Amino acid sequence: MADELLSQEEINLLLQTLGKEEKKEAVIEEEKIKPLDLTLFEHISAGRIAGLELIFERWINGLRKGLTSLIVTIPDIFKESVNIVRFGDFVAKLPLPCAVGIFNIEPLRGQCLIAIDPRLIYIVISSVFGGSAKQYKIEGKEFTRIEMRFIQRLLNLCYQELELAWSTVMKVRIVPINIETNPTLLTVSRAKEKFILLKLTVIIEGSEGYIYLAIPEASIAPYKDMLKGTTEIKSKSAQKDPIKAFQKIPLKLEVLLGGSQISFKRLLELKQGDVIILDKSVKEPLEVKVEGLSKFLAFLGQLGRKKAIKIYKHIQKED
Numbered sequence: 001m002a003d004e005l006l007s008q009e010e011i012n013l014l015l016q017t018l019g020k021e022e023k024k025e026a027v028i029e030e031e032k033i034k035p036l037d038l039t040l041f042e043h044i045s046a047g048r049i050a051g052l053e054l055i056f057e058r059w060i061n062g063l064r065k066g067l068t069s070l071i072v073t074i075p076d077i078f079k080e081s082v083n084i085v086r087f088g089d090f091v092a093k094l095p096l097p098c099a100v101g102i103f104n105i106e107p108l109r110g111q112c113l114i115a116i117d118p119r120l121i122y123i124v125i126s127s128v129f130g131g132s133a134k135q136y137k138i139e140g141k142e143f144t145r146i147e148m149r150f151i152q153r154l155l156n157l158c159y160q161e162l163e164l165a166w167s168t169v170m171k172v173r174i175v176p177i178n179i180e181t182n183p184t185l186l187t188v189s190r191a192k193e194k195f196i197l198l199k200l201t202v203i204i205e206g207s208e209g210y211i212y213l214a215i216p217e218a219s220i221a222p223y224k225d226m227l228k229g230t231t232e233i234k235s236k237s238a239q240k241d242p243i244k245a246f247q248k249i250p251l252k253l254e255v256l257l258g259g260s261q262i263s264f265k266r267l268l269e270l271k272q273g274d275v276i277i278l279d280k281s282v283k284e285p286l287e288v289k290v291e292g293l294s295k296f297l298a299f300l301g302q303l304g305r306k307k308a309i310k311i312y313k314h315i316q317k318e319d
Contacts, residue, residue, distance in 0.1 A: 051227030052220070055165045056082070056198055056213075061252075061292040062161030063211075067202070070157070071127040076203040080210070083199075088191030090214060094183035097143055101155040102188055104175040105166065108223075110216035111177065111188040113195075114158050116151065118143075120202055120209025125150050127204060130264070143181055151179065158211070168250065169227065189216065196220060255298065255309055256287045285312045 060077050067075045094100070094115055101114040118141075125147065143151065159174040166172040180186055189195070198213040220227065258278030270276075280286065285297035288309065298309040 049220075049224070049227045051169045051223075052082075052196070055169060058165035058168055058291070059162050059213075060200065062164055063158065063200070063202075064292060066157045066161055067124070067204075070153075071124055071204065073127065073205065077200055080199045080201045081197075083197050084194050084217060085197045086191065087189040087193045087195055087214075090195060090197055090212070091183050091186050091191075094212075096183065097141065097181040098183050099143070099151040099155070100180045100183060100186060101158065102177045102180060102186075103159060104177065105162075105215070105219070106173045106175055108172070108215075108219040110219040112216065112219075113186075113188065113212070113214040114155060114162075115183075115212040115214070116154055116158075117209035117211065119207070120204075120211070121147065121151060121154065123204050123207050123209060124154065148179075155179065162213075170223070193218070251291050254289045255300070256289065257300075258286075287315075 056079060060079060064075060064077050067077075095118060097118055099116040099118065099121060101116075102111055103114070104110075105112055121143075128150075155176070159176060163172060163174045194217040195214045196217055200211040200213075202209050202211060258280030260276050260278050262276070285299055286309070287294055288296040288298050288311070290296075294315050296314055297312045299312055301308050301310055
């Protein structure tokens with residue numbers, strides 16, 4: 001029995017070790033416990049608001065057409081994501097410098113933001129002046145006066161097309177307020193306030209950048225039912241109202257006559273009366289697009305004193 005007993009020195013050492021292990025376990029338990037922020041669950045599901053989705057799609061189509069007329073090439077623009085984020089987290093993502101347009105969407109409350117990736121700005125400027133759409137290193141660089149003019153031009157295009165996109169759902173007025181190039185100086189909202197954030201990816205000749213649209217969630221809340229198109233329905237006649245409203249939405253229809261390639265020298269030499277031969281035969285059906293999407297093939301003709309088209313067939317996916 002005497003051999004199994006611990007000495008006083010061994011007992012003291014064991015007690016010291018146990019004390020340290022208890023402290024370590026207590027620290028580990030404290031690190032595991034994190035408070036649950038219930039406000040993360042108190043928001044509108046932006047992806048389920050049909051009206052917003054329609055506005056975003058119309059805006060993308062408008063931007064595509066507007067940029068095409070500006071840079072004389074067709075950019076690829078697609079919606080990457082729609083999320084609910086805190087204002088502080090959004091601002092932390094933005095590079096320095098970054099072109100941020102601050103504006104109001106009247107009658108909505110709160111200030112909205114459009115942030116344009118500086119890489120995209122330089123890609124557009126290079127394309128406008130006949131350069132290649134290559135990536136540029138811009139960290140820490142300040143925008144020049146000429147670059148700021150292009151930024152203003154791009155933002156005006158964004159504002160114009162956004163106002164048109166909203167008009168399909170409700171009448172609004174875009175009111176520009178300011179342009180900020182340093183995201184850390186943005187004070188339009190509290191850091192914890194939530195925003196609906198749309199991210200667009202823009203690809204021009206293989207180079208890409210992004211455009212963010214940030215709208216305060218609180219400004220959308222009063223119009224949530226209207227945008228969802230799911231207000232309480234108590235009768236069959238009332239049930240038809242949302243459908244009728246969508247049926248009256250104006251859609252832009254375009255007919256592509258054809259295309260051609262010319263040199264820059266030839267472009268500069270063009271004058272009134274010159275003829276450009278297109279790649280389409282007069283007997284070929286023409287492609288008809290609805291809101292930028294190919295939908296029909298049709299033949300060109302005349303009705304009265306106006307040009308007209310006669311639908312030939314629907315364009316199937318395999319076509």
